[in-house]
Amino acid sequence: MNIVVCIKQVPDTTEVRLDPKTGTLIREGVPSIINPDDKCGLEAAISLRDLYGAHVTVLTMGPKQAKKALREALAMGADEAILLTDRAFAGADTWATSSTLASAIRNLDYDLIVTGRQAIDGDTAQVGPQIAEHLKLAQVSYVEALDKEDNTLILKRMFEDGYHKIAVKMPCLITTLSDMNTPRYMSVKGIYDAYEKEIKEWTLEELDVNRAHIGLKGSPTKVKKSFTKGAKTAGKKFEINTANEGAVIIIDKLKEKFII
């Protein structure tokens, strides 16, 4: 079985800087991690391999710095790592990102594609389903548990008000939730091995993709402007001496607003 796990390198903190010209995020100089949902997806893939045998490839798109995330994935136990890196890929929205990733996946053998549900920087949850659409694959998103029976995955697909137990034949794509597992730590041997392994770098040259479907130019959506949210102005703050005082102030306000 061949599993491809798509991961995204995201900033570790909520420190955000914006490029004043383009309005896009500046990622350089911010400490970064593997996106949590993706990391759990990777853990799920490695666990599947440990149980049933598989080849796990991690794939990411980004600048050269994203190699660090791939290195970590290798140290966790991934077998192979590929970085899609080219100036032409930069500035992509979810549509262009998914076209690029899908074209790379077409170069690989795959039975299962795993992506995290959503990334903590963009929170869109769109890239996984859109890769599935580009590859014409079945998709199951919001997966919290999985098992395998022959060529079929048995999945727990979460909703706000419950879950569906789903059987899906491979090849397919799933998007995983952070609640599904606790990712393993990198082992010392893993870290050592990770530095022995080569990280493949693919540029536009290696992909069979329409140039009009990638990067900033291939993105249907554009950032018109970014801004920090104007805080709602504060009301009145009261330092109270007794609980009674506080209760009276609140009740007066509730009366004023006709809530009681």
Added chain:
Amino acid sequence: MEFSNVLVFIEQREGVLQRVSLELLGKARELADLRKQEVIAVLPGYEVSEMIDELYHYGADKVVVCDDEILKIYMTEPYTKVVAEVINEEKPEIVMVGATAIGRDLAPRVAARIQTGLTADCTSLEIDEENQNLLMTRPAFGGNIMATIICPDHYPQMSTVRPGVMKLMEKDEKRQGECRAFKTDLTHDAETFKILEVVKSIKEKKNIEDAKILVSAGRGIGSQENLALLEELADTLGGVVSGSRAIVDQGWIERESQVGQTGKTVRPDLYIACGISGAIQHLAGMEESELIIAINKDPHAPIFEVADVGIVGDVKKVIPELTKQLSIEIESTKVV
């Protein structure tokens, strides 16, 4: 090709219309009126005709019903197929989908199929008066920044919107509309997976997104036992108890009751924040509330920056006193 009208995906689960779809109809009505256009509701499901009138009452001019047994329970491919086909036929200028566990699975797939952009989890939708583009504003980086996104060269302009963000239009039972039965062309081949079991979590508690009054707990309440004080206050006011991520992570309340960026967005008439410090991710989920009252020991807690009334004091003392006085107050108004 001329694109016009605003199309809303109507989500129903086992025959129950989801409130977010009605909220979107209200927003769609507003945008359509600005553009002198119509609101089209797309309703996929099985035996769903009873819901049609409700959609007119909340703002739809036209309802496209896609009735098929295969659409009874949500599955990605059958829903994607019919929604994409309806969009291709109706050629709307704007498409809106609720950002639920269904909408966030469906919308990206539909957008990729019809080759247009999609903006996730919008909190504001406006028309640019200069060029009529849809301005789709959404939070990113855990709500730290807001980005306004446009989709200038592709149609339709698609967005998902989180539940609780848009206001319901006032229900008008006299509003009527036009219904169109869409001929679905579905076979079992469209079922790309098989649902073995549907499990509903037993939920007696009221949905916090529907509550008019929320009494919300943060770490400052001290212990899980003190939640009872908040329950009493909520009961007195006819409200519901919710909480911050901190106490959900502690396991004091269920995740379904979590307010904030990673939880739910709420906009009740009254939000009482009890011992909530007010991390930016929390504020993102509640700052649109009509009236915010915050009680916190720490005078520098960020929650006070969004509160209409801030009480610097011990939540464990103020809440019981408030409940006591409120009961007396409410009892006295009853007599009058």
